[in-house]
Amino acid sequence: MSNTSRVGKIHRKxxxxxIRLSLKLDGFGTTSIRTGVSFMDHMLTLxxxxxxxxxxxxGGGDIEVDDHHTVEDLGICLGQAFKTALGDxxxxxxxxxxxxxxxxxxxxxxxxxSNRPYxxxxxxxxxxxxGTFDTALAKEFLRALALHAGLTLHVxxxxxxxxxxxxxxxxxxxxxxxxxxxxxxxxSKGPLSSKGSL
Numbered sequence: 001m002s003n004t005s006r007v008g009k010i011h012r013k014x015x016x017x018x019i020r021l022s023l024k025l026d027g028f029g030t031t032s033i034r035t036g037v038s039f040m041d042h043m044l045t046l047x048x049x050x051x052x053x054x055x056x057x058x059g060g061g062d063i064e065v066d067d068h069h070t071v072e073d074l075g076i077c078l079g080q081a082f083k084t085a086l087g088d089x090x091x092x093x094x095x096x097x098x099x100x101x102x103x104x105x106x107x108x109x110x111x112x113x114s115n116r117p118y119x120x121x122x123x124x125x126x127x128x129x130x131g132t133f134d135t136a137l138a139k140e141f142l143r144a145l146a147l148h149a150g151l152t153l154h155v156x157x158x159x160x161x162x163x164x165x166x167x168x169x170x171x172x173x174x175x176x177x178x179x180x181x182x183x184x185x186x187x188s189k190g191p192l193s194s195k196g197s198l
Contacts, residue, residue: 006024006025006026006085006086006087006182007022007023007024007025007084007085008021008022008023008080008081008082008083008084008085008086009021009022009023009081009084010022010077010080010081010084012073012076012077012080014069014073016061016062016069016070016073017059017060017061017062017069017070017073018059018060018061019035019057019058019059019060019061019070019073019074019077020056020057020058020059021055021056021057021058021074021077021078021081022054022055022056022057022081023053023054023055023078023081023082023085024053024054024055024085025053025082025085025086025182027048027052027053027054027055028052028054029048029049029050029051029052029053029054030048030054030055031044031045031048031049031053031054031055031056032055032056032057032058033045033048033055033056033057034057034058034059034060035057035059035060035070035074036060036061036063036070037060037063037067037070037071037133038131038133039130039131039132039133040067040070040071040074040133040137040141043138043167043168043171044057044074044078044171046168046171046172046175047171047172047174047175048175049175050100050171050172050175050176050179051174051175051176051178051179052179053175053178053179057074057077061073066134067132067133067134067137068134068137068140071137071140071141072137072140072141072144073144074141074144075140075141075142075143075144075145075148076144076145076147076148078145078148078149079144079145079146079147079148079149079150079151080148080149082145082148082149082151082178082182083148083149083150085182086113086182088190088191089113089115089191090188090189090190090191091184091185091186091188091189091190092113092181092182092183092184092185092188093180093181093182093183093184093185094112094113094114094181094185094191095110095111095112095113095180095181096109096110096111096176096177096178096179096180096181096182097109097110097111097177097180098172098173098174098175098176098177098180099173100169100172100173100176101169102160102165102166102168102169102172103162103165104159104160104161104162104165105157105159105160105161105162105165105166105168105169106157106158106159106160106169107123107155107156107157107158107160107166107169107170107172107173108154108155108156108157108158108173109153109154109155109156109170109173109174109176109177110153110154110177111151111152111153111154111174111177111178111181112151112152112181113149113150113151113181113182114150114151114152115150116150116152117146117147117148117149117150117151117152118146118151118152118153119139119142119143119146119147119153119154119155120153120154120155120156121139121142121143121155122155122156122157123138123139123155123156123157123160123166123170124157124159124160124166125138125163125166125167126161126163127163130163130164130167135163135167138167138170142155142170142174155170155173155174157169157170
C-alpha cells in the first residue's frame with residue numbers, strides 16, 4: 001500500500017544504540033541531527049539539504065567503544081525510514097543520478113530503488129581518519145542504507161585528494177540522486193517495472 005504522507009519514522013533500540021529518526025520525502029531540506037558522531041551529523045545534514053528531505057535524528061550509541069555501531073545503525077534506520085515512506089513504490093521515478101564536485105573531488109552516485117539491495121563503492125579514501133571519524137564507516141553506512149532501503153547503489157569517486165571533500169561530495173550526490181529517484185512520476189500508476197512489481 002502506498003504511503004500518501006511519504007513519511008517514515010523509526011525507533012531502533014539495541015544494547016549498543018538508541019536512535020529515533022523521522023524522514024519526510026517531500027520536504028525542504030530542514031534537518032535536526034544529534035547522534036554523538038559530529039562528522040556523521042554534518043554528512044547527514046548535507047544529505048538532507050541537497051535531497052530536500054526533512055530529517056530529524058536524535059540519539060546515539062556506544063561511542064566510547066567507537067563510532068561503528070552508531071554509524072551502521074544510522075544507515076539501518078534511514079534505510080527503514082525510506083522503505084516506510086515509499087510504501088509499495090508506486091508512482092516514483094525509481095532511478096536517480098548525481099555528479100557533485102567538492103573542490104578537487106568529484107563523486108557520482110547512481111541509485112535504483114529496486115528492492116534488490118546492492119552496493120558498489122569505488123572511492124580513493126586515503127586517510128583513515130577525518131578528525132576522530134573512522135573513514136571506513138562511510139562505506140558501512142552506505143551498505144546498511146542500501147540493504148534496508150532496498151537500493152541498488154553505485155558510488156564512484158572519479159578523483160579527489162582531500163578525504164573530507166571526497167566523503168562530503170558522496171553524501172551530497174547521494175542526497176541529490178535519492179531526491180530524484182523518489183520524485184513522483186504521475187504517468188506511472190504503480191511500481192515502475194515491466195513486471196508490474198518490484
